[in-house]
Amino acid sequence: MRKVKIRKEEFEEKVKKEYAARKKRKSHPDGIFEKGNRWFPSDDEKCDCCKEIRWPSWNYPFSLMVHCRTKKHVRNLFLKDHEIVEEDAQKKEFGKKVFLASICTSIKRPVVLYPTGLED
Numbered sequence: 609m610r611k612v613k614i615r616k617e618e619f620e621e622k623v624k625k626e627y628a629a630r631k632k633r634k635s636h637p638d639g640i641f642e643k644g645n646r647w648f649p650s651d652d653e654k655c656d657c658c659k660e661i662r663w664p665s666w667n668y669p670f671s672l673m674v675h676c677r678t679k680k681h682v683r684n685l686f687l688k689d690h691e692i693v694e695e696d697a698q699k700k701e702f703g704k705k706v707f708l709a710s711i712c713t714s715i716k717r718p719v720v721l722y723p724t725g726l727e728d
Contacts, residue, residue, distance in 0.1 A: 611691040619692050623683050630677040637676035647673040655684040 614622075629635035639649040646664035649672055661675045662668060675681055 612689060613693045614690045616692050616694070619686065619690055622690075623679070623686055626686070627677075627679045627682045630682065637673060637681075639673065639676070645669050649673075649676055653685065655681060655688065657681055657684050 626635060630637065637649060638653040639647050641647050644666060646666075646669040648664060649658060653676060657680055658672060658675060662671045664671050
């Protein structure tokens, strides 16, 4: 499965919204109830963090459901489908050219811009 590239700020905002929705019970983790009234997450909902949680039993039928509403789980769930990317290198280069162009226009003569070794 191909991951969707997303900026860190957007990713954090999506996680925050989904976590808040699950906390307020407006959104629910994907899973099923079995005969013993125990809840199990679907294959799409399962993450590596779920392995650390007690398996549902008669005494604790919602142990995994409670875990699937945590911020840690929601973050891991989104990481399965998204790849966090930092600011694009191309945008950084564009920013340098704009900076150089503004300096060059202030001296009022034609200047050709070439890539430089300016450091951030």
